[in-house]
Amino acid sequence: MADLRPRDERGQILLIAAFTLAVIFVALALVINSAIFTENLASQGEVAGSSEALTYQDQVRQSVAEAMAYANRYDESSLGASVDTIGGQSSSQQARGGRVIDVSLVSTTDGTRIADNASGGSAFRSSGGLSDWNLADGVERTRNVVVTTRHSDLPTSGTPFRLRANETGTPTNVWTMSVWEDSDDVVVRVNTADGDVSECRVAVAGAGTFQIDVTDGVIAGERCHALTRDGTAGTPMWFATGIPSGSTYDIEIANGDAIGGNYSMVVSPRGSWNATTLTTGSATGTPYRTDAIYEATVDYAFRTSQVTYETEIEVTPGEAP
Amino acid sequence: MSDRRGGVDERGQGHTLEAVAAAFLLVASVSFALQMTAVTPLSASTSSQHLENQLRYTGAGVMASVEERGGLSRAIRYWDESDARFHDAPDGGYYTADPPDNAFGRALNRTLDERNIAYNVHLVYERSSGDRAQKRLLYRGEPSDHAVRASRTVTIMDRDPLIDADGTENGTLTVSNASTYFLPDADTGGPVHNVVRVEVVAWRI
């Protein structure tokens, strides 16, 4: 009898002990899991998707820039419809990821597109045949200045092709870009209105066409320090540097018959083009101007469950900073 | 008397079974706890969260730097009209072993291939009916469980030209008049052709 009672009181001690330990281990797993989760969150380095808003803003800006390029080339009134489509498709794509995107066009700034699109390239003469001429007078802003040419059409260093931005009324305040070729290199020298000079050489192989993107500072896919920032001090050499903000400038070409190819630029305000040297419409072979959009302001809103971000994006593709 | 004898009989074996059950319970709880700790930020396995984050940022960085020069849009238009597939793509219509010979493919090769990272590239777009469709640009196999995805949105306009095999723009063919081009016009009345999301799925091998 006495033997049985201890067994009665013993109960299922082994099982209870094991159960207690199991509960402790599960609690330990919970604590470790929360430690892992906290560390994972901490290691992600950004707060709740705020950098997503900026990354997506960059993508919207580039999409609207594409729509602007289309509108400027083909149909100026299409920009609003394009932005709406971009916004609609972006939101339906992002909605699958739990984000709400809202893109809408707020306003545009008018400009003029000046271009010479002769197929096969032509000399950069005015519509009247002048080699030194003004493209536009009283320009406030310029963007997307691109010259497409090839080695065989470039001048030698004796008579370089020059593109100038000359402050209206102050002929001594001028930003000049000179282009020539030196064996296989394309040489670009820039004199800013502040007095800085820089020259860059880019080796361009082959006889095909290449682009000199003046406002972006890229020649045949390579950065040119003479068009961007020069030296260890990073002296700005961008297009029209040195012309005080608030003043307007004139865009001039000198030695236009020394070079051959195509060019294009968009200037603002709309009326600044020179009526004597440019034709209207898009007759190829002579430089022409058309109405274009200089800048589009787009309202962009980004919402997730944790972030609300709204801003107005100014889209000016190819404008020098 | 008979009850107690019955209880004692069952309880006798019960002690042994109880010990076995207790041992089993302990092992089960430890293995449960173990699964929680399999993933730590610094554990040396391919599933590490830190490494996954790096992959995601790498994919996003590659696409951002390529698209700064317009490379993604050109990669989407790198289409061979006569073959009805991307230029030099194998018979399936998508690239497998070699990335495409354009700026995007070279960037992917430079940054991902030499670090033993496998990747797939998908193009996700909408049809005009609103249905979502997906096309493989590059496919290297089923991603592992620890793959990450980075995506970037690119807009293609109606008169954007197709890109020839050497990288130059085609003079006559555009995305709208090329009959075999895979991307439909999602907005038939407007100038936007389609808004494509380029997704790069990457994982370590």
Added chain:
Amino acid sequence: MATGPPRPPGGRAHTDDSRAQTTLDFAIGVSLFLSVMLFVFAFVPGILQPFELSGEQDTVLSERIASDLSQGTLGDPSEPYVLETHCTVAFFDEGSPSPSRCDYEGSTIQERLTVEDHRNVNVSLRGTLSGADADLLCWDATSQRIVERGSGDCNPDAGDDDRLLTGGETPPQSNDATVSSRRVVGIQQTNVTMRVVVW
């Protein structure tokens, strides 16, 4: 009087029978349980071992530095992952004051990254610009271009302003002690990899 089944003589034999459990059964059961318990007690501290690492904050720090540098400090925050050449090259110029227009200040890497001075940080840019292998990048002051260290144009000791695009202390050779983060960024019309090492 109701009697139960006949009881065998001897009280001890009676309890042995009705226990229906031999000492061997009990021994097996309890020893199994004890061995499992010993195993568990020896094993569970091992689960916690990854969490005892010192320098846990290194991961967080290197991620934060890499994110900051690639998404704003060296470029434009509205264009992430694209770096601006002049500010990037000046960032690796330790000892000289920072350009005023760039988003960082100070003259050492730690000051520019706003981390404490005792932290060991190394930031470097590597890429495949020419050739087939990734190499540390270098700024060639004569042509004002970013080139690979192995190309002939990079002479950081020669007195002109050529500079290797790496900053901070040299990381230790044994990789276990370091945490590194990588980002792919665009600079000078190409992609390069930025590597941040913290230890």
